Amino acid sequence: xxxxxxxxxxxxxxxxPTQIIGQEPLALTAAENLVxxxxxxxxxxxxxxxxxxxxxxxxLQMVPEHDYVAPLAAPEAExxxxxxxxxxxxxxxxxxxxxxxTLLTHIRAKHQAGTPQATPFRVLVLGDVVDRGxxxxxxxxxxxxxxxxHPHCFLWLAGNHDDALYLDAGAAxxxxxxxxxEFKDKLNDMAGAHPFLRALGYLFIALAARLxxxxxxxxxxxxxxxxxxxxxxxxxxxxxxxxxxGMAKLNAPACLHDFLWTRAAAVATRRPARRTEPxxxxxxxxxxxxxxxxxxxxxRRMVRGHDHVAEGYLLHRNFRSRPVLTLNSFGHDVADGRAxxxxxxxxxxxxxxxxxxxxxxxxxxxxxxxxxxAQYRQVAPVxxxxxxxxxxxxxxxxxSTEHRRAQIAPGAVxxxxxxxxxxxxxx
Numbered sequence: 001x002x003x004x005x006x007x008x009x010x011x012x013x014x015x016x017p018t019q020i021i022g023q024e025p026l027a028l029t030a031a032e033n034l035v036x037x038x039x040x041x042x043x044x045x046x047x048x049x050x051x052x053x054x055x056x057x058x059x060l061q062m063v064p065e066h067d068y069v070a071p072l073a074a075p076e077a078e079x080x081x082x083x084x085x086x087x088x089x090x091x092x093x094x095x096x097x098x099x100x101x102t103l104l105t106h107i108r109a110k111h112q113a114g115t116p117q118a119t120p121f122r123v124l125v126l127g128d129v130v131d132r133g134x135x136x137x138x139x140x141x142x143x144x145x146x147x148x149x150h151p152h153c154f155l156w157l158a159g160n161h162d163d164a165l166y167l168d169a170g171a172a173x174x175x176x177x178x179x180x181x182e183f184k185d186k187l188n189d190m191a192g193a194h195p196f197l198r199a200l201g202y203l204f205i206a207l208a209a210r211l212x213x214x215x216x217x218x219x220x221x222x223x224x225x226x227x228x229x230x231x232x233x234x235x236x237x238x239x240x241x242x243x244x245x246g247m248a249k250l251n252a253p254a255c256l257h258d259f260l261w262t263r264a265a266a267v268a269t270r271r272p273a274r275r276t277e278p279x280x281x282x283x284x285x286x287x288x289x290x291x292x293x294x295x296x297x298x299x300r301r302m303v304r305g306h307d308h309v310a311e312g313y314l315l316h317r318n319f320r321s322r323p324v325l326t327l328n329s330f331g332h333d334v335a336d337g338r339a340x341x342x343x344x345x346x347x348x349x350x351x352x353x354x355x356x357x358x359x360x361x362x363x364x365x366x367x368x369x370x371x372x373x374a375q376y377r378q379v380a381p382v383x384x385x386x387x388x389x390x391x392x393x394x395x396x397x398x399x400s401t402e403h404r405r406a407q408i409a410p411g412a413v414x415x416x417x418x419x420x421x422x423x424x425x426x427x
Contacts (some may be wrong), residue, residue, distance in 0.1 A: 018313075024202035029317045030101045030376040037097075037145065038140045039388045042196045044141045047148060049203055058151035060122075061212045067258065068213040069250045071297075077218045081357070087122045089223075089353025089361050091327030092159065093143075093304040095133020095182065098376050099350050100142055102368050106352065113150070120153070124215075124355070126305035126327060127146050127159025127260075130183035130204075132334040134381045137186060137197075140204065158211035159225040159305065160260045160427045165205050172203050186382075193384050194391045213259040214250075219358045220300030224377070227262035227281055227304060229255035229288045230272045243368040246296040261427070263307055264326065278427075283319045291323055291333050301360050303327060303353065309333055312351035313363045321333070325360045327353050343377045 004399035028036065037044070051057050066073055072080065079085050088107055093100055094226035113117045129143055130136040147154040174191075176184040183204075191198040229237070229250070237252035250257065258279065265280035272279045281289075290299045302324045307314075309326050316324045331347040350368065353361035381385060 015162075018365055027105070027273075029372050030098045031372070031379050033101050033142070034097050034135060034138055034376065034379050035174055037142050038382055041137070041141055041143075041200075041388075041392060041393055042390070044145050045146075045196055045203060048144050048207075049169075049199060051148070052203065052206055053089070057146045057207075057210070059124055059207075059211075060152055060155040063210045063212065063217055066212065067247065068211065068256055069297075070247070071216045072218060081218050083357060085120045085122055087355035089124045089125055089126065089265045089303060089327060089355060091126050091329040091351060091353070092128040092308070093125075093139055094128055094161070094330045094332075094334050095130055095136030095139050096330035096332055097133070097135040097142060098138045098373060099329050099370075100139050102350055102366060103352050104142070104146055104330060121150075124152060124156045124223055124353075125156040126223065126303070127157045127211075128161045128305060129156075129159070131161045131178070131181055132323055133182075133326050133330065133332060135379075136183045137200070137382065140183075140200075155215065155223050156211055157215065157223060158208055158213055158260060162208045162211065162423075163260055164427075165201065165208065166199070167205065171254070178425055190382075190387070191386050193393055194387060197307075213256050216297055216299065219356070220298055221355070221360070222235075222299045224259045224302070224304055226260050226306040227258065227264060228286060229258040230262060230279055230285065231288070232272045232274075234256045234289070234292065246293060250293070250297065261306075261425075263321075264304070264316055264324060266316070268318075278425075283316075286308075286319060286324065287323060300358075301325075303361050312347055312349075313353075315360070317422040323360055325353075325363075327351055327361070327363065343373065346373065 024423060048057075061073060062075065066153070071077065080087065089102075090100070090103060107123065108114070111121045123146075125143070128138050133139060143154075143156070147156075161176075161178055161181070161183075164176040165184055166175055166177070166180060167173070168175045174187045176183045187197055187201045191201065196261075206266065216221060216222050233250070233252075233254035236254040237249040241249045241252055262279045262281055265282045265284040267280075268284040269282045270280040270285065286302070293299065301322055304324065304326055305328060307326050308328055310330075312328045314326045316326065329351050331350050332343075333345045348367065349365035352364045352366055354364060355361050382388075
């Protein structure tokens with residue numbers, strides 16, 4: 001039995017509804033699953049490549065069938081309003097395979113996935129799947145595998161780290177518009193020896209180009225990675241799109257950039273200072289955006305990731321009339337690589353959101369077995385020296401991989417990224 005719902009509130013900090021969940025039995029430990037996914041990496045990669053080539057991606061709300069910024073499409077919207085299918089929310093993962101394994105195991109166990117008694121569910125991913133963690137390649141592969149096992153059950157919103165990767169045609173290397181970018185470094189270090197990793201890089205670029213940037217649920221909950229377009233981005237979209245619809249303006253490049261990059265601030269308003277610091281918005285900025293889009297994109301509240309918060313979740317207390325929740329699902333210290341490697345400071349419970357109609361998501365706090373985490377820490381990150389023996393290395397695979405790039409990501413090769421700037425931003 002699950003413990004009763006607990007409302008943890010203090011005078012110093014307002015918190016969203018939280019629930020501490022009992023530990024689920026694990027079919028595979030995280031270490032066992034990490035080794036399994038690593039060995040299956042070429043197969044998972046090529047399965048998703050084939051789905052992309054055949055226009056049969058198993059993810060929800062993909063571009064170009066939908067706009068980058070759009071309301072949740074039918075029939076998902078009708079099902080959400082009727083409360084037929086629970087929607088779980090994963091915050092930033094940042095290469096934390098242990099967290100993704102633990103959270104997916106909980107969801108699958110709760111819904112008896114893979115059995116005749118299975119019940120439906122949906123998973124909203126708030127972006128930033130890669131970078132900063134020890135096993136970002138395997139984390140990405142585990143997410144792709146889960147999406148293929150449960151087609152049209154995952155809605156993955158692009159994060160700034162997901163959108164940052166591109167291929168520099170002149171240097172024939174992967175580059176990124178964000179730092180740190182450990183996923184890019186691993187691809188460059190290992191793709192020469194194992195060419196399927198180059199195909200994985202092309203696949204990731206092609207997927208990121210098709211991932212939505214923001215989705216509005218029918219009760220007014222806005223889900224996005226970072227935040228809202230700031231006043232200068234809205235003004236640029238207005239000037240560029242005179243005569244266009246409001247939704248077309250939200251899909252303008254300047255606005256799409258801000259859905260990926262802006263940060264919440266504990267002030268009323270902030271003037272965009274894009275050249276000197278990350279672009280912030282305060283609660284009055286959020287109110288102004290909501291009023292400007294009320295007629296065609298009515299936002300009542302927002303769930304987001306992007307900012308890294310100490311407890312994994314934060315209800316921004318200054319955003320009162322339209323509340324904002326920040327959610328992180330990783331457990332390691334993303335700012336300290338040595339701590340991530342040693343496991344020091346790893347959270348005791350992992351955060352999983354659960355959408356609630358006409359309210360912010362509830363945050364569930366999931367424990368895990370310490371011995372499972374200790375065993376997981378013993379699995380070294382993959383390198384050219386310890387890669388699985390089944391990873392292809394022959395020249396035929398090299399030629400085949402280049403052919404796949406032409407099929408799946410013809411726009412992935414740039415002298416500079418799609419936005420036209422090669423500036424690298426800390427994010």
